[in-house]
Amino acid sequence: MIAIAEWMGIKRKDPHYTLMARRWARGFVISVAVGVVTGTAIAVQLALLWPNFMQAAGHTIGLPMFMETFAFFFEAIFLGIYLYTWDRFKSKMKHFLLVIPIVIGATASAFFITSVNAFMNYPTGFQIVDGVLTDVSPLSAMFNPATPTKISHVIITAYLTAAFILGMVAALKLLKNKGSEYYKKALHLNITAAAVFAIATAVIGDFSGKYLHEYQPEKLAAAEWHFETESEAPLILGGILTGDNEVRFALEIPYALSILAGGTPDTVVTGLNDFDPDYLPPLWVHYFFDSMVFIGMYLAAVSILFVAAGFKHRLNPLRRINPMHPLILKLIVAGGPLSMLAIQAGWIFAEVGRQPWIINGVMTVSEGATTSNHVDTMLWLFIALYTLLGVTSVIVLRKMFKENPVEKEMEKRNIPESTLN
Template identity: 40%
Template sequence: MTNLLAARLQMAMSLGFHIIFAAIGIALPLMMCIAEACWLRTGHPVYRVLARRWAKGAAILFAVGAVSGTVLSFELGLLWPGFMKFAGPIIGLGFGLEGFAFFTEAIFLGLYLYGWERLPARAHWLAGAIVAASGALSGVLVLSVNAWMNTPAGFRLVNGRAVEIDPLAALVSPAMLAEALHMSLAAYAATGLLVAGVHAVLLMKDRENPFHRKALGIALTVGGLASILQPMSGHYAAHVVAETQPVKLAAMEGQFQTERRAPLRIGGLPDPGTGTTPYALEIPAGLSILAYNDPNAEVKGLEAFPSDVRPPVRVVHLSFQVMVACGMAMAGVSLWAGLSWWRSRSVPTARAFLWAVALASPLGMIAIEAGWTVTEVGRQPWIIHDVMRTTDAVTSVPGLGISLAVYTVLYAGLGWIVVMLLLHQFRSSPRADELAAALTEDSH
């Protein structure tokens, strides 16, 4: 196994593992704060129980996310020294600010977890709000670094060296807003529907449980709204990709020829040998509208670019199709939830709906993994688009196969621990009769 392949596999595994916890770390604290805000507004104790339960889950996932995130920071230097040597002075500000946001989140999460009986109620809620805000900010700052890798800015290249460095310009590179918006909404949508799916399953077993009813309502509100807004952010992201990385757009859509009124493809399997994408359902002029808001706009195909700068078209196209399919299914379930609530003014609990939520619950995380594949594989062969190739950034130190094996075992162990802890949380979920007794005792 070559160093390049081993390093890419290890980085892909690390990112794929960590991004799940990063997404939950962005969204779950918001849901926790909403639950506590409902308690402060209504005085209904079930919201307080719900906020405490979600806080425990957030703490477990935050701890594992911190470990996997720390591993990633080491991997950047160990696996990609060429990248860090070049990019460190440019994007260091983003990493530094992300560290500040991370420690702020950790401090206030501690205050939130241990301050239930020690802080005034509104001060305690404020601590949770800071956790939610700093978690979202941490995600945005990390995405600013990835956006810079896709659309590098804030420096001038002279003889292979970066000069006239402007860290602020690098922080707000052309793709930054699109990536931050799209990924943040993805985190809220994926986490909201994932949590909704858990409570939907438990609600089917205990239909009168107010804990699961209120949890389902909050989770669907957060995940549903984000799912419905996500296609709009995707449309904006397509504009940015079309302007800054047209070769990635062509790979995403399996577009080989440069043409006006380029079709939008649903499905299909790109064939680089023939330069076609058979088995696809084509919507005439759909891609031109998506990318440029003009049905007659010209879209560059893969054949307009040298073969050595084209990304693996099949991987990118299929990953993009998976992401879009999952997103549309999530939006459909969210619209169902919204229409049902509008008609009855209550959280829908029909068995068919609960099954739909349960089946849709993993789609958000699948979409995130697929979308991240599009972002990273679609940039290949560049680690910094049009500046540095991935082959020039990888370490020359031997033995990366051993490192890959060790980290695989590490992540498998962490994953097993998380599953066991969360299963314990779900099994200890209060039944309706237990919850009624606890609420009666709390009211006294």
């Protein structure tokens, strides 16, 4: 979003967009800094809590893990240069070029680290001889069947969330101060981007479903409480499961599970009854899958409504809706926290849905974990660390933007409140 805003500022010669890029970049620095600390915490966790996992899989996934660190440094170095060279170039385009490596670095970071998670879900690129992983091919471990859908779903939903968070801020400001042109443009830019990302999310989410059908059918069956192997399988939304595996109070969308799995209603979806009951994930993942999909639909509906209402063509049935109506603004505000919840729900579904495995079919979570007696101490320490980080980042971000509001910064930089002629 920073890159798009800076680009718009140059193309439209509109200092409002340039100011957005400046301000968002400052907030971004804080989240990158938090990312450094949590990234280090994860490295410590991997070594201390998952020694057997790291020993078994370290050779196979060492490459993307190292590449992730490399991508991070790439991003961080250019972010430093970017921040300090705003007014140093005669041509604004030159400064814009510096944001490209930041986008590449941040996205590559997500790419590499998610490929490690893809490997845990569908491990390839090695042989097991006497219980030891040998004949390692790091590249085929990295590019396993889970990689394409996982990486694209993670990256696009991260973009979607960023656009909604920034859109939420703009909508909140507009609810207070209806006239602000800066925030109207910020809202428009973010929610238009969000509509594009939301459609892409739905398309890729559909591919993720097809991936599960082919490679992790037990995860899909658990998500959908699908017990009998059959075609024309319905998608089950919400509901509760009774003691004898009867689904109650759910909304059923006929054929939708078969279509999600294979694209046609006659796709046969394997049911839970046909898997080894010792290796099935807990069935409560259903709620997490549902929440994610529901939020995905919500975000798509709200952002598409906003964009559609903006087209004033006489054939557009939504043209009479004011996209800046307080109700629409409030729906957008809700989209901010909801998108974050969807990310959490998606991860909980993907990870718990792989249980009891840490490396699918190769090593269980209990085999991968440490046998040390101090896991509970570690838990408290990490909770303390994450709480501290969470609280400080909120304080720092609030202070940063409260002390230097848009109006003040526009005055300081001689940017007019309106740039529309």
